Every structure is written in structure tokens, then in C-alpha cells.
Amino acid sequence: MQEGCSVNNHFKWPDPPGADKYSVCVHCGLCLQACPTYLETGNEAQSPRGRVDLIKAVSEGRMAINESFIDPVFRCLDCRACETACPSGVQVGILIEEARGQIRQAEPLTGLKGMVSGVFLKGIFPKPGRLKALGKLTRFYQKSGMRKLVRGTGAIKLLPKHLQDMERVMPEVSARTSREALPALLPAVGVKRGTVGLILGCVMDVLYSDINLATARVLARNGFDVMVPQDQTCCGALQVHAGERPTAKMMAKQNIDAFLKAGVDYIIINAAGCGATLKEYEELMHSDQEYASKAGQFVSKVRDIAEFLVEVGFEPPKGKIDAKVTYHDACHLAHAQKVRTQPRQLLRSIPGVELIEMRDSDVCCGSAGIYNLTHPDMAEPILEKKMANVPPEAACLVMGNPGCMMQMSVGVHRKAMDQEVVHTITLLDRAYEAEKRTGT
Numbered sequence: 001m002q003e004g005c006s007v008n009n010h011f012k013w014p015d016p017p018g019a020d021k022y023s024v025c026v027h028c029g030l031c032l033q034a035c036p037t038y039l040e041t042g043n044e045a046q047s048p049r050g051r052v053d054l055i056k057a058v059s060e061g062r063m064a065i066n067e068s069f070i071d072p073v074f075r076c077l078d079c080r081a082c083e084t085a086c087p088s089g090v091q092v093g094i095l096i097e098e099a100r101g102q103i104r105q106a107e108p109l110t111g112l113k114g115m116v117s118g119v120f121l122k123g124i125f126p127k128p129g130r131l132k133a134l135g136k137l138t139r140f141y142q143k144s145g146m147r148k149l150v151r152g153t154g155a156i157k158l159l160p161k162h163l164q165d166m167e168r169v170m171p172e173v174s175a176r177t178s179r180e181a182l183p184a185l186l187p188a189v190g191v192k193r194g195t196v197g198l199i200l201g202c203v204m205d206v207l208y209s210d211i212n213l214a215t216a217r218v219l220a221r222n223g224f225d226v227m228v229p230q231d232q233t234c235c236g237a238l239q240v241h242a243g244e245r246p247t248a249k250m251m252a253k254q255n256i257d258a259f260l261k262a263g264v265d266y267i268i269i270n271a272a273g274c275g276a277t278l279k280e281y282e283e284l285m286h287s288d289q290e291y292a293s294k295a296g297q298f299v300s301k302v303r304d305i306a307e308f309l310v311e312v313g314f315e316p317p318k319g320k321i322d323a324k325v326t327y328h329d330a331c332h333l334a335h336a337q338k339v340r341t342q343p344r345q346l347l348r349s350i351p352g353v354e355l356i357e358m359r360d361s362d363v364c365c366g367s368a369g370i371y372n373l374t375h376p377d378m379a380e381p382i383l384e385k386k387m388a389n390v391p392p393e394a395a396c397l398v399m400g401n402p403g404c405m406m407q408m409s410v411g412v413h414r415k416a417m418d419q420e421v422v423h424t425i426t427l428l429d430r431a432y433e434a435e436k437r438t439g440t
Contacts, residue, residue, distance in 0.1 A: 100243030319434025
């Protein structure tokens with residue numbers, strides 16, 4: 001396509017960015033200081049209002065889908081901080097995701113990038129069995145001596161620096177995924193208050209299965225039967241962020257069917273990025289006559305674990321954890337889901353925990369799904385700034401998203417810091433376990 005051509009609209013595929021979304025931007029500029037990529041580059045095209053203007057230009061046929069459009073749209077972290085700052089309520093995140101969907105239809109990835117994207121986004125993440133197999137291979141690498149060999153011989157240095165760091169901080173893969181370890185129904189402890197369905201996710205299921213198990217225990221401890229539908233799949237967040245909307249819709253349908261069939265009262269998620277996508281299934285499926293209303297029913301039940309516990313009322317633990325902690329607001333929890341106070345309420349309820357607030361706690365760490373893999377040149381300085389705000393006296397960095405946990409673990413490793421990076425629900429679960437040990 002050439003710029004200046006007379007086509008009325010270059011967005012020719014389903015789910016184009018809607019004029020009702022981009023037309024409400026008044027170009028006030030209040031989003032600029034909230035945008036990590038604008039602060040790094042000083043480039044208006046790499047700002048929220050700049051990207052919205054580019055989307056409008058392409059939609060109106062004044063610009064083609066070319067590199068001047070593609071780079072700013074994909075260089076966006078999709079952190080949604082601009083949405084918090086915007087007085088007009090511009091849904092920048094959804095606009096960006098819809099624009100990426102158009103780009104991938106107009107300019108499909110080819111070569112090695114296309115192959116890698118196809119294998120992981122279409123061939124592995126939507127298939128729990130294949131994802132489990134990948135986890136088993138990773139565990140074999142960690143336990144068989146291969147990891148020691150790779151590190152000891154220096155072969156790891158063949159990888160780019162950011163991949164070396166991620167390999168070093170990757171959590172130990174459990175012998176069983178949470179899908180394997182959890183029963184189909186974990187009964188409530190004590191008086192039953194309701195039934196919830198637990199989203200297992202993909203990364204959480206394989207790399208952070210212990211957090212899923214902790215989530216299930218905490219829910220049961222607070223009086224809820226926990227159902228784990230076996231026909232659920234990955235939420236599709238990575239696919240939505242990558243512009244692979246057809247795959248994301250297929251996955252959304254599978255999850256909608258699985259959890260509505262289960263008949264649960266609530267659907268619980270413990271990963272911020274996944275939660276934001278799950279809560280936007282209605283937007284994703286709005287043009288599907290069969291699933292639009294079903295998506296609305298699904299979304300009405302979705303809660304982040306911290307949000308849910310505070311909403312329904314949780315039992316404060318009696319077990320003590322003596323620790324100074326600080327909390328990082330995952331972007332898709334604070335900005336996309338507007339869940340800020342609830343995780344802090346959980347932490348402050350734990351005897352012995354002292355919460356030390358982090359400066360700019362809701363500024364992105366640079367993870368942003370797989371942004372730290374696709375755009376390390378931008379992610380690394382963003383992480384550097386984030387780590388400078390970590391209170392040195394805090395023993396634990398607490399957060400509610402696996403991508404952030406991995407990214408900030410990299411930051412801890414690089415800075416030779418000794419903080420433990422931990423999920424909010426893990427600390428609450430430890431307090432409940434301490435309560436049982438002491439009999440309090």
C-alpha cells in the first residue's frame with residue numbers, strides 16, 4: 001500500500017478500531033507523562049495520543065498500513081497507564097489491540113518470526129497437552145544436568161543478554177502442573193459459601209503451578225468449593241496482544257463454554273494480564289452473534305483473586321509472617337482492571353507484615369506479556385527505572401502477575417539484590433499455613 005492513496009478505509013478485516021473509541025481523544029496530552037515509551041523516546045508517535053491519531057489516520061484512509069504505523073502500534077507496552085491518566089476515557093488498549101489485528105491481516109509475519117509465532121501462539125499455548133510437554137522438557141533441562149552444562153561451558157553466552165538473564169531466574173518447574181495436581185473439585189473448608197471456577201492459565205499452570213495451588217487452598221479456606229474445568233484453555237492474552245485475534249477468539253469460546261457449563265458463581269484468575277483479557281471477552285466477541293451474550297455472562301463472573309476475596313469478605317489469617325514487603329502494581333491489574341487497594345488489604349491483614357509503599361508502584365516494569373522478548377531495547381531501560389524505586393529495606397517484592405514476577409526477578413538478579421519475588425496470594429497462603437502449624 002502507498003501513502004496518499006484514495007481508499008476510504010485501510011482497515012478491511014473484522015474488528016477494526018472503532019471511531020467511537022478514537023474520536024473521543026481531545027489531544028490534551030495528559031497521557032504523555034504516563035507513557036513509558038514516550039518518556040524513553042520523546043517521540044510523539046510513540047505516545048498514546050500519537051498512536052490514537054495514527055489509528056484514526058489509517059481508518060480514514062489518510063495513511064497506509066506501513067512501518068510508520070506498524071512500529072508505534074507494536075512498540076506500545078499496552079500497559080494502559082494512559083487510560084488511568086485520560087480524562088476522556090479513551091480505550092487506548094483496545095484500540096491498540098484492534099489495530100494489531102488489522103496489521104497481522106495486512107502484513108502477516110513471515111520467515112523465522114512467522115514460524116516461531118505460529119508454533120507458540122497457535123500450536124502450543126492453545127493446547128494444554130503440548131504446553132505440559134514443553135514444561136516437562138524444561139524440567140528435564142533443569143534437573144538432568146543440562147542446565148549446569150550449558151552454564152558451566154559458557155554456552156549460555158550464545159544467547160542474547162536478556163535471554164541469559166531470564167534463563168537464570170526461571171522458576172523450577174514442578175513435577176506436576178497445577179492441572180495435574182488439583183482435583184476437579186476441591187471442597188470448601190467449613191461452611192460452604194459458594195462455588196468458584198479457577199482459571200489455570202498457561203504460564204501459571206506450568207511455571208508457577210505453586211501459585212495456582214495456593215490460590216485454590218485460599219479459596220477453599222474461605223468457604224468456597226473450587227472447580228477446575230479440565231476443558232479450559234489459555235486465556236488468549238498473548239494472542240490478543242500479538243494481533244492473532246482469530247486464535248484468541250477460538251480460545252475464548254472454549255473457556256466460555258467450559259465455565260458456563262460448570263455453572264460456577266464466580267470465575268477466579270490470579271494473573272493480571274489474563275484477568276484483563278478475560279474481562280474483555282465481551283469486547284473481543286462483540287461481533288459474534290452466538291457468543292456475544294455468552295461472553296457477557298462469562299465476564300460478569302470474572303474476578304481477580306484479591307478483588308474477589310475483598311469483595312466477598314475473607315478471613316484474616318492468624319499466622320504470623322515477620323517481613324517488610326513492598327508491592328508492585330501490575331499494569332493490567334491497576335490500570336486495566338482498576339484493582340489497587342484490594343491486594344494491599346490482603347497484605348496488611350497478615351500479622352507481622354509491614355507494607356512499604358514503592359515509589360511509582362503502578363509504572364510498568366517492562367514485561368508487558370512478551371514485550372521484554374520482542375522489544376528488549378525498550379524493556380530494559382524501563383526495568384532499570386523500576387528497580388531503582390524498590391525500597392532496599394523490603395525483603396519481598398509482592399505482585400499479582402507472572403510476567404512481572406519474571407521481569408522483576410531479572411532486575412533483582414542484575415542488581416545482585418536479595419529480595420524474594422512473590423505473588424500476593426502466596427503470602428496469604430503462607431500465613432494460613434502458619435496458622436495451622438501454630439494452632440492459632
